[in-house]
Amino acid sequence: MSLKKTMAASAAGLACVMALTACAGDADNPGGDDGQVQMTFWHNATTGPGAAFWDETVDAFMDEYPDVTINIQAVQNEELDGKLQTALNSGDAPDIFMQRGGGKMAAMVRANQLLDISDLITDETRGLIPEGSFSANQIEGSTYAMPVAVLPGGIWYSQDLFDEAGITEVPTTIDELDAAVAALKDAGIQPIALGAKDAWPAAHWYYFFALRACSPDTLEEAASSMEFEHPCWVEAAENLQAFAETEPFNTGFLTTAAQQGAGSSAGLLANHQAAMELMGAWNPGVIASLTPDEEPLPDLDWFAFPEVPGGEGVPGAILGGVDGYSCWANAPEQACADFLNFIARTDIQEGYYRAFNAPTVNTESQAVIEEPYLQSVLEAYNAAPYVSQWLDTIYGQNVGNALNISIVDLLAEQRDAAGVVDAVNEAAARS
Numbered sequence: 307m308s309l310k311k312t313m314a315a316s317a318a319g320l321a322c323v324m325a326l327t328a329c330a331g332d333a334d335n336p337g338g339d340d341g342q343v344q345m346t347f348w349h350n351a352t353t354g355p356g357a358a359f360w361d362e363t364v365d366a367f368m369d370e371y372p373d374v375t376i377n378i379q380a381v382q383n384e385e386l387d388g389k390l391q392t393a394l395n396s397g398d399a400p401d402i403f404m405q406r407g408g409g410k411m412a413a414m415v416r417a418n419q420l421l422d423i424s425d426l427i428t429d430e431t432r433g434l435i436p437e438g439s440f441s442a443n444q445i446e447g448s449t450y451a452m453p454v455a456v457l458p459g460g461i462w463y464s465q466d467l468f469d470e471a472g473i474t475e476v477p478t479t480i481d482e483l484d485a486a487v488a489a490l491k492d493a494g495i496q497p498i499a500l501g502a503k504d505a506w507p508a509a510h511w512y513y514f515f516a517l518r519a520c521s522p523d524t525l526e527e528a529a530s531s532m533e534f535e536h537p538c539w540v541e542a543a544e545n546l547q548a549f550a551e552t553e554p555f556n557t558g559f560l561t562t563a564a565q566q567g568a569g570s571s572a573g574l575l576a577n578h579q580a581a582m583e584l585m586g587a588w589n590p591g592v593i594a595s596l597t598p599d600e601e602p603l604p605d606l607d608w609f610a611f612p613e614v615p616g617g618e619g620v621p622g623a624i625l626g627g628v629d630g631y632s633c634w635a636n637a638p639e640q641a642c643a644d645f646l647n648f649i650a651r652t653d654i655q656e657g658y659y660r661a662f663n664a665p666t667v668n669t670e671s672q673a674v675i676e677e678p679y680l681q682s683v684l685e686a687y688n689a690a691p692y693v694s695q696w697l698d699t700i701y702g703q704n705v706g707n708a709l710n711i712s713i714v715d716l717l718a719e720q721r722d723a724a725g726v727v728d729a730v731n732e733a734a735a736r737s
Contacts, residue, residue: 343374343641345401348390349631350383351662354595359661367648374641376402383565384504387703394419394634401637402645405451405630407442408695409529409702414632420450421633426643427452431650439667442628442695451630452646453667454658457586458626458687459510459696462593462679465605467495467581476609480549483612487554490581499580500555501564501571502717505710506698508559510584511549512713512726513625513697516542519617522692529700532734534727538618543716543723545614550717556580560718565592572596576603584611586626586696587683590663602663608679610686623692627699628667701734708733 347364351357357380364376379400381389386404393399394414405411414420427440427449435453443451463476468486471493477483490497502508516525520538528534556562556574563570572589574580576596583589594602613621631649633642648654655671658664665684666672675681687693698706712729715721721729 341373343638345374345376345638345641345645346379347376347402347645348379348381348386348400349404350381350386352380352382354591354600355661356591356595359657363649363654363657366654367645370648371641371644374644376645391703397636399634399636401634401642402631403634405443405632406627406696406699407451407630408627408699409706410699411443411450411632412445413702415445415448415450419635421635421637421639421642422448422450423452423633423643423646424449426639426646428647431647434652434655434668434670435650436667436669439628443630443632451632452650453628453630454649454655455588455629455662455664455666456626456684456687457588457629457664458624458683458690458693459514459584459586460608460610460624460683460686461582461584462575462589462606462608463582464575464578464603465607467578467605471495471581476607477612478609480545480612480614484549484552487552491553496556496574496580497582498554498556499562499571499574499583500559501562502555502560502714503562504564505707505714506696507564507571507585508717509698509710509713510625510696512542512546512709512716514584514611515545515549515614516697517611517623517625517694518542518614518619519545521618522620522623522694524618525694525697525700532701532705532737534730534734539727539730540723541617543713543726546713547716547723555717560714568596570596575606587680588629588662588664590677590679591661594663602677606679608682620692622686622690623694624687624690625694625696626687627695701730702737704737705730705733 349360351360360378364378368374390403439453439456440449443449443453471489473486473489477486487497500507519542524536524538565572567573568577571583572592573596575583576593590606597603631646650668652668652670655666655668656674659666659671659675665680698710708729712721712726716726
């Protein structure tokens with residue numbers, strides 16, 4: 307099939323894309339005058355192989371479903387959640403869009419903004435994707451998104467810079483990470499890149515310290531009660547504060563962006579200006595787009611977040627999301643479901659892996675994953691005794707934003723550890 311089909315878009319369709327409006331047909335009358343089903347699709351891959359993948363995948367889908375036209379809009383990752391929520395609340399949302407799950411998805415379900423796709427997932431698709439990946443996109447047993455990639459977090463690092471600093475073993479405890487930071491600084495190398503300008507990358511450090519300090523029961527109870535009274539929440543912030551006092555992050559980390567440009571935190575790692583970055587398993591693809599030759603970083607590797615003594619967390623527990631795609635409640639039901647099943651196919655998932663350099667959920671497609679670091683990610687994820695989604699995803703947009711911002715304040719020495727938890731509880735009380 308041709309993946310480079312060229313289609314003439316109508317002036318109205320182009321206006322929809324440029325204006326970031328959905329212009330979607332409704333479920334009862336989804337087509338235009340010519341009977342064509344029209345849908346809009348928002349994703350967060352704005353450049354490089356990721357953007358090309360979605361263009362080619364949509365073209366391939368339209369080759370197989372000639373009665374469906376999909377207009378694509380790529381929205382920058384840090385802007386996606388806000389623009390999507392505005393579109394959903396206005397009643398003029400994209401038909402298909404990226405779904406992060408957790409409390410953010412639960413809020414959309416409560417507002418009747420998502421299509422329940424439970425009965426629209428084909429038997430073929432269910433045979434390719436483990437039930438655990440679907441469970442991350444379920445509320446009370448109903449499925450509201452098609453999973454595409456499993457993206458656990460951990461520390462990405464440059465083997466060359468570790469070698470230069472004389473680091474022969476990856477850190478497995480926080481004390482060993484402290485020692486690695488000291489060795490890198492002694493070698494004149496910035497230890498850890500951090501894009502705190504975007505807030506959420508800074509908060510990733512708190513999420514992992516909380517995963518080590520708090521038991522699974524405490525994490526899950528907080529998601530239900532939205533109360534953060536257990537002392538482990540303050541303990542996690544204190545542990546992060548103590549780590550930050552060793553000055554492990556790059557110069558100017560508070561004004562460093564996460565994933566845009568050579569000066570971003572991903573760019574610093576891509577260009578050997580820093581040795582490590584804590585990030586999800588989408589990071590290799592981002593890094594590859596920021597190397598001088600826009601090729602994968604040859605010496606890139608990964609290790610799990612170190613263990614932290616004294617906490618109630620389960621050793622080996624891991625954080626990470628399962629990225630998926632949802633249908634708007636008013637989307638053309640069958641056409642949208644056809645597209646979601648299409649992107650779960652093995653050939654499409656293999657293309658996703660090659661474009662994003664990220665682990666896919668389709669078990670057949672995982673057979674083509676060659677990179678040792680991605681194999682390590684999947685091994686740690688599959689062996690983890692407990693897996694949590696990103697905390698800002700679990701606790702929803704309002705609480706999540708308050709958490710992310712308060713962590714930046716902590717790192718900027720404008721808030722103490724107890725103040726982080728106060729800010730989160732205050733946001734939860736307003737939600």
